[in-house]
Amino acid sequence: MGYLIAIAIVTFTIMMMSKIWRVCVILFWRPYAMTRHFRKQGVIGPPYSLVSGSLHDIKTMMKDARNMVMDKHSNDITQRVLPHYQIWSSLYGERFLYWYGTEPRICISDVELAKEILSNKFGFYAKPKTRPSIVTMIGEGLAIVNGVEWVRRRRILNPAFSMDKLKVMISRMAACTISMLEEWKKQAIETKEKSKKIEMTEEFRELTANIIAHTAFGTSFVHGREAFDAQTQLHKHCVASNSDVFIPGTQYFPTKSNIEIWKLDRKMKKSLQCIIESRLQNSQSDCSYGDDLLGVMMDTEKTNDHGSKKLKMNEIMDECKTFFFAGHETTSNLLNWTVFLLSLHKDWQDKLRQEVQQICGMEIPDADMLSKLKMVNMVLLEALRLYCPAIQLERVASQDMKLGNLIIPQGTCLTIPITMIHTSKKYWGEDANEFNPMRFINGISKASNHPNALLAFSVGPRNCIGQNFAMLEAKTVMTLILQRFSWSLSSDYEHAPVNNLTLQPQHGLPIIIKPLQL
Numbered sequence: 230m231g232y233l234i235a236i237a238i239v240t241f242t243i244m245m246m247s248k249i250w251r252v253c254v255i256l257f258w259r260p261y262a263m264t265r266h267f268r269k270q271g272v273i274g275p276p277y278s279l280v281s282g283s284l285h286d287i288k289t290m291m292k293d294a295r296n297m298v299m300d301k302h303s304n305d306i307t308q309r310v311l312p313h314y315q316i317w318s319s320l321y322g323e324r325f326l327y328w329y330g331t332e333p334r335i336c337i338s339d340v341e342l343a344k345e346i347l348s349n350k351f352g353f354y355a356k357p358k359t360r361p362s363i364v365t366m367i368g369e370g371l372a373i374v375n376g377v378e379w380v381r382r383r384r385i386l387n388p389a390f391s392m393d394k395l396k397v398m399i400s401r402m403a404a405c406t407i408s409m410l411e412e413w414k415k416q417a418i419e420t421k422e423k424s425k426k427i428e429m430t431e432e433f434r435e436l437t438a439n440i441i442a443h444t445a446f447g448t449s450f451v452h453g454r455e456a457f458d459a460q461t462q463l464h465k466h467c468v469a470s471n472s473d474v475f476i477p478g479t480q481y482f483p484t485k486s487n488i489e490i491w492k493l494d495r496k497m498k499k500s501l502q503c504i505i506e507s508r509l510q511n512s513q514s515d516c517s518y519g520d521d522l523l524g525v526m527m528d529t530e531k532t533n534d535h536g537s538k539k540l541k542m543n544e545i546m547d548e549c550k551t552f553f554f555a556g557h558e559t560t561s562n563l564l565n566w567t568v569f570l571l572s573l574h575k576d577w578q579d580k581l582r583q584e585v586q587q588i589c590g591m592e593i594p595d596a597d598m599l600s601k602l603k604m605v606n607m608v609l610l611e612a613l614r615l616y617c618p619a620i621q622l623e624r625v626a627s628q629d630m631k632l633g634n635l636i637i638p639q640g641t642c643l644t645i646p647i648t649m650i651h652t653s654k655k656y657w658g659e660d661a662n663e664f665n666p667m668r669f670i671n672g673i674s675k676a677s678n679h680p681n682a683l684l685a686f687s688v689g690p691r692n693c694i695g696q697n698f699a700m701l702e703a704k705t706v707m708t709l710i711l712q713r714f715s716w717s718l719s720s721d722y723e724h725a726p727v728n729n730l731t732l733q734p735q736h737g738l739p740i741i742i743k744p745l746q747l
């Protein structure tokens with residue numbers, strides 16, 4: 230008996246010692262060894278602080294930046310959105326090492342290296358582990374899975390985004406937009422001035438939510454809205470906790486915030502389940518679930534013709550969450566910033582209106598007309614450059630890697646600051662911070678001195694699957710607005726772009742709209 234107790238004590242002691250050793254490695258040894266490893270290669274950065282790494286500094290800099298209001302004509306948003314990158318790159322150079330808690334991160338703002346990371350076909354630069362609250366919000370879907378699982382899902386989902394499928398959706402995008410614009414007009418003509426102040430961020434959030442619900446999920450509006458509302462509230466929780474140190478396991482504690490997250494997650498799942506069940510009941514006569522994204526995903530439940538395993542019900546729910554989030558936050562921000570830029574650059578607003586009138590008249594645009602709107606396209610690209618909805622990209626080295634002349638140890642996270650690259654004079658020339666859509670006259674690859682300097686939709690195998698969807702949607706919405714309204718910036722607008730997982734106007738975007746025909 231005594232013998233057994235002795236074995237148990239020894240085993241327990243060994244286990245405890247190994248755990249303590251692991252904690253010591255993570256807290257002390259790795260930061261020391263990594264700092265030395267990168268210093269030898271000429272990469273330095275802010276000092277590591279125990280447990281919090283550089284997070285405390287990041288939080289302080291972000292807080293200060295949030296209190297700053299910019300001149301509305303300034304597009305130099307890095308100082309407000311990624312203040313730590315701007316400060317550290319000026320102190321330590323273009324590449325630097327910092328600490329996200331105990332996790333080492335290297336900032337890479339060289340486009341050639343960024344391309345090398347993003348184009349790796351073997352998945353050696355994987356998506357980093359996502360915080361549990363964010364996984365709950367966006368689902369364990371295409372945007373965060375890695376390896377063979379990602380290959381399987383991308384293969385299944387790609388057909389839903391083919392141009393043929395997307396073209397059919399334009400009329401539905403237009404119908405959602407027109408119903409919003411009719412309301413604007415009604416409100417404007419009721420006023421004495423025949424104009425109306427509109428809070429664009431809310432209108433566009435609502436519109437893009439409607440569009441993704443109708444086009445991608447062809448769903449009943451009520452359940453779609455419920456799912457969106459729950460996701461929007463989850464989003465607020467994620468933004469609030471994103472710059473805090475995350476301690477693994479704490480997601481299971483019944484804290485006030487976790488209880489709220491669980492409640493919202495249940496609500497979202499219930500709404501999605503209702504949408505899917507109603508689709509199951511209404512399957513079409515040819516036994517297909519429809520041509521839209523949900524239909525394609527659900528069809529894989531029955532068919533298995535490309536040799537890849539079909540999507541299970543819970544995976545479909547995860548992908549729905551992913552597309553709800555990725556499909557409307559980003560596009561609504563693209564619309565916000567395009568309207569903002571055109572309110573300051575009235576000459577461009579007039580030029581685009583002329584182009585729209587020439588090509589579409591007052592008709593609802595179709596795919597052919599949209600493809601001819603060259604200037605609208607150029608302005609959208611310039612808006613994506615200056616006010617890119619995705620602020621930075623992250624990858625983690627899944628094995629030791631050679632990147633340019635750098636040796637990157639396994640587990641190092643690499644961050645690519647899109648906002649900084651998009652306004653770098655090194656790539657875009659002296660007018661990098663200015664609004665100049667003409668730079669895109671010969672296409673994206675010729676707009677800068679590096680063909681991949683525009684990273685709005687990323688590059689390589691994990692680029693944005695929804696980019697054609699987003700561009701068709703943005704062009705449709707802008708065309709319909711340009712046909713019907715002129716607009717200017719309201720005097721109470723405060724220029725304060727903020728990083729809320731995507732780039733948003735912190736205090737909203739009040740715009741005065743005037744119908745062109747009363």
Ligand code: HEM
Pocket residue numbers: 371372373383445551552555556557559560563617618619622623684685686687690691692693694695696698699
């Ligand atoms: C202006 C609008 C949009 C922008 C700027 C944008 C940007 C991006 C970027 C930069 C990535 C790469 C992320 C990374 O590598 O970490 C990405 C991926 C993704 N986007 Fe978009 N996106 C937009 C619209 C959309 C839409 C409309 C959808 C769906 C309907 C969508 C779905 C996705 C998905 C599922 C991924 C993950 C792809 C993968 O990992 O294979 N996005 N997006």
